[in-house]
Amino acid sequence: MSARNAKPSPAGPRTVALVPAAGRGLRMGGHIPKQFLALGGRPILAQSLLVLQASPLIHEIILAVPQSERQYCLDHIVATGEFSKVTKVVPGGVQRQDSVRHALAEVSQETEIVLVHDAVRPFLTEDMIRRVVAAAVEHGAAIIALPMRDTVKYVGAGGVIERTVDRRPLWLAQTPQAFRRDWLEEGHHKALLAGVQATDDAHLVELIGKPVVVVEGSGENIKVTRPEDLVIGEAILNSRTAARSAE
Ligand SMILES: Nc1ccn([C@@H]2O[C@H](COP(=O)(O)OP(=O)(O)OP(=O)(O)O)[C@@H](O)[C@H]2O)c(=O)n1
Numbered sequence: 095m096s097a098r099n100a101k102p103s104p105a106g107p108r109t110v111a112l113v114p115a116a117g118r119g120l121r122m123g124g125h126i127p128k129q130f131l132a133l134g135g136r137p138i139l140a141q142s143l144l145v146l147q148a149s150p151l152i153h154e155i156i157l158a159v160p161q162s163e164r165q166y167c168l169d170h171i172v173a174t175g176e177f178s179k180v181t182k183v184v185p186g187g188v189q190r191q192d193s194v195r196h197a198l199a200e201v202s203q204e205t206e207i208v209l210v211h212d213a214v215r216p217f218l219t220e221d222m223i224r225r226v227v228a229a230a231v232e233h234g235a236a237i238i239a240l241p242m243r244d245t246v247k248y249v250g251a252g253g254v255i256e257r258t259v260d261r262r263p264l265w266l267a268q269t270p271q272a273f274r275r276d277w278l279e280e281g282h283h284k285a286l287l288a289g290v291q292a293t294d295d296a297h298l299v300e301l302i303g304k305p306v307v308v309v310e311g312s313g314e315n316i317k318v319t320r321p322e323d324l325v326i327g328e329a330i331l332n333s334r335t336a337a338r339s340a341e
């Protein structure tokens with residue numbers, strides 16, 4: 095086992111990472127769900143897990159994967175010992191929110207902070223983990239996000255621009271997103287009862303009236319969604335490899 099994925103002694107409040115990895119990757123196309131596609135010679139999921147495994151702030155990792163891939167993940171991720179913090183692999187659900195809820199159900203009561211991170215965002219960093227967990231400890235909930243850089247248009251029927259939107263208060267949500275366990279549990283529970291579907295977990299915590307703060311992320315923290323993102327991802331990996339060589 096390399097030093098990079100050795101199990102460091104956990105530090106800080108008990109923090110459990112939930113990794114939703116049960117999507118079908120429809121926008122990517124192809125037959126293999128994108129989280130299992132290779133990037134830099136490893137599955138994208140493994141690239142993301144490496145960072146969480148190496149973080150001293152992460153005590154445990156719970157994975158949500160497609161039922162059909164559960165044995166593959168148990169054999170190639172849990173059994174190898176490389177990702178010793180992965181303690182549970184649960185079946186995902188129809189939507190991302192359902193997959194997170196299935197994983198959240200496995201979080202122990204002594205957990206203080208739950209960090210949710212998309213399997214298909216392999217470029218998260220220890221610095222992002224540290225800052226978002228610290229902000230969640232201080233405020234109760236925090237997300238990695240990017241201030242909007244482009245001009246924003248509100249587009250109506252027929253693709254006609256109706257107005258230009260003031261972009262100054264707008265941020266693009268990313269993951270990791272970190273929460274007090276009880277807040278995230280309450281948000282998911284009330285959303286399930288109300289039939290509310292959200293595309294990120296912060297929205298569910300906002301809906302129960304809790305403050306969620308933003309922590310600035312990086313343009314490199316892309317969500318691998320479409321084929322062109324694989325090209326961008328390889329470029330990011332290459333630039334990071336070159337930077338390490340230059341150190
Ligand atoms: N039912 C689902 C849907 C998504 N995800 C996960 O949530 C993350 C972000 O979702 P997204 O990028 O939308 O992935 P997909 O749903 O697979 O993509 P698409 O919408 O193109 O099918 C991914 O790690 C994905 O595996 C999940 O665990 N369960």
Ligand SMILES: C[C@](O)(CO)[C@H](O)COP(=O)(O)O
Pocket residue numbers: 190212266267268269293294295317
């Ligand atoms: C959680 C997320 O990555 C924040 O930007 C995003 O909402 C996931 O959305 P998707 O439609 O499931 O890709």
